[in-house]
Amino acid sequence: xxxxxxxxxxxxxxxxxxxxxxxxxxxxxxxxxxxxxxxxxxxxxxxxxxxxxxxxxxxxxxxxxxxxxxxxxxxxxxxxxxxxxxxxxxxxxxxxxxxxxxxxxxxxxxxxxxxxxxxxxxxxxxxxxxxxxxxxxxxxxxxxxxxxxxxxxxxxxxxxxxxxxxxxxxxxxxxxxxxxxxxxxxxxxxxxxxxxxxxxxxxxxxxxxxxxxxxxxxxxxxxxxxxxxxxxxxxxxxxxxxxxxxxxxxxxxxxxxxxxxxxxxxxxxxxxxxxxxxxxxxxxxxxxxxxxxxxxxxxxxxxxxxxxxxxxxxxxxxxxxxxxxxxxxxxxxxxxxxxxxxxxxxxxxxxxxxxxxxxxxxxxxxxxxxxxxxxxxxxx
Numbered sequence: 001x002x003x004x005x006x007x008x009x010x011x012x013x014x015x016x017x018x019x020x021x022x023x024x025x026x027x028x029x030x031x032x033x034x035x036x037x038x039x040x041x042x043x044x045x046x047x048x049x050x051x052x053x054x055x056x057x058x059x060x061x062x063x064x065x066x067x068x069x070x071x072x073x074x075x076x077x078x079x080x081x082x083x084x085x086x087x088x089x090x091x092x093x094x095x096x097x098x099x100x101x102x103x104x105x106x107x108x109x110x111x112x113x114x115x116x117x118x119x120x121x122x123x124x125x126x127x128x129x130x131x132x133x134x135x136x137x138x139x140x141x142x143x144x145x146x147x148x149x150x151x152x153x154x155x156x157x158x159x160x161x162x163x164x165x166x167x168x169x170x171x172x173x174x175x176x177x178x179x180x181x182x183x184x185x186x187x188x189x190x191x192x193x194x195x196x197x198x199x200x201x202x203x204x205x206x207x208x209x210x211x212x213x214x215x216x217x218x219x220x221x222x223x224x225x226x227x228x229x230x231x232x233x234x235x236x237x238x239x240x241x242x243x244x245x246x247x248x249x250x251x252x253x254x255x256x257x258x259x260x261x262x263x264x265x266x267x268x269x270x271x272x273x274x275x276x277x278x279x280x281x282x283x284x285x286x287x288x289x290x291x292x293x294x295x296x297x298x299x300x301x302x303x304x305x306x307x308x309x310x311x312x313x314x315x316x317x318x319x320x321x322x323x324x325x326x327x328x329x330x331x332x333x334x335x336x337x338x339x340x341x342x343x344x345x346x347x348x349x350x351x352x353x354x355x356x357x358x359x360x361x362x363x364x365x366x367x368x369x370x371x372x373x374x375x376x377x378x379x380x
Contacts, residue, residue: 009215009282016211023197023204024064025190028182030296035068035156035180037276037293040216042074042106042154044279046272048134050155050176052112054163054304059184061158062110063197067205069156071212075106079114099138099149107133109157116162134176164303175243175261178269181300215280222275224286227377231291232274234374235298236266241368242302242310244347252339257346266301270294295375305340310349313364316372321358 020027031053038049055061069075099105109115115126132138134155139148155177163179197204224232240263247256274290281289299307312320312328326337341362344350348367352360364372 006282009280012211012214013281016208016215019207019211020064023193023208024060025193026183026185027064030293031065031180031182032068033277033293034273034297035065036212036215036280037273038154038156039069039072039106039212040219040280041272041276042072042104042152043216044219044221044276045152046275047268048136048152048154048176049269049272049276050134050178051157051273052163052177052179053156053158054161054179054181054300055158055184057160059182061182063201063204065182066108066110066156066158068208068212069106069108070205071209071216072106074102074104075108076102077108077110079110103151105151105153107153107155107157109155112157112159113162131176161304176265178266178273178297178301180297181304219276219279220284222278222284222286224271224275228274228286228291229271231375231377232270232294233263233267234371235294236263236270237371238310238368238375239263239298239301240266241347242306242344242349246343246346254342254346260347266298270297273297303343305336306344306349309340309344313350313362314372314376316364316369316376319361319363321355322352322360322362323358325362 017027017029017032020032034051035053038051041047041049053061053065115123129138133149133153136152137150139146141147159179240261244260245258246254247258249255274286274294277293278284278286278290283290299311301307302310308329309325312318312325322337322341325341329337341350341352345352345365348365350362351365352362355361
């Protein structure tokens with residue numbers, strides 16, 4: 001298939017967004033781009049991208065975003081996945097063998113939280129297998145013989161905000177996921193769109209998939225300059241620190257802080273995401289629009305309330321009293337603000353000093369100030 005020009009890609013994007021806006025009320029462009037980049041990254045054989053769309057229940061995340069993955073010829077869907085069905089590499093057995101004969105796979109999971117309801121032993125085994133699939137090399141002993149799978153696996157799933165409370169479990173497998181949090185439209189138009197979709201779910205999925213396929217076809221390699229590479233590496237370091245799990249007792253007192261993950265896995269994932277996004281726009285090199293997308297995903301990958309606070313500190317030299325943070329944070333969550341600020345202090349993302357007039361005044365931790373300076377760098 002011929003490589004598309006920027007103009008051709010623009011037309012394809014406009015066609016897709018036209019269909020999305022026809023079927024859905026105010027679809028989130030950031031989330032659409034991230035989902036399509038996850039699909040395109042598999043086609044381009046880039047580093048794995050395991051993306052989870054986090055949104056409240058019944059907000060359309062599966063139909064609107066996860067179903068975009070059905071455009072890929074490599075996709076498969078699981079719901080309440082059984083480990084035997086995921087791991088079996090035998091063909092011809094109904095309900096088993098999703099890895100059988102599959103060198104590339106786009107794993108679609110409508111609700112990731114189902115994985116956290118498994119028994120502890122099943123959950124540990126599943127997460128161990130998922131880790132190997134992400135790392136593109138899985139094997140096991142089965143019925144007296146060794147089965148080996150080597151290939152590429154990307155993941156596109158949905159989940160509710162309960163996932164933010166599962167960080168300790170996810171870290172045990174070495175957290176492979178990045179997250180995106182779409183803006184949610186709650187309007188009269190939303191209800192009208194639901195009426196439009198009623199009874200036509202299959203047609204909606206097929207219509208959207210048909211609009212996505214041109215965008216993930218004929219993709220050319222994309223370069224990334226050292227300028228953007230350094231900034232995305234800094235974004236990965238920031239996200240890695242700020243999503244470090246913190247464990248509490250029943251009094252909501254911190255009793256343990258996990259060791260922060262390294263930023264290299266996130267760097268590889270962010271790099272694959274921005275290169276794939278650039279390719280779907282017909283660009284030969286990662287540019288400012290892709291870097292902006294990476295910034296959004298980096299903050300979305302943090303637990304929600306931590307990410308909201310950290311977005312206030314994009315100026316590395318800024319100091320904010322707690323009262324100013326509370327005012328910006330909003331009345332709904334102000335009562336829990338100390339809980340989230342304490343967590344960010346515990347993971348060495350923020351620090352504070354006491355001021356006689358202003359109380360606690362927060363700033364970026366010394367270890368992160370240079371990181372944010374690199375993110376904000378304007379020197380090519």
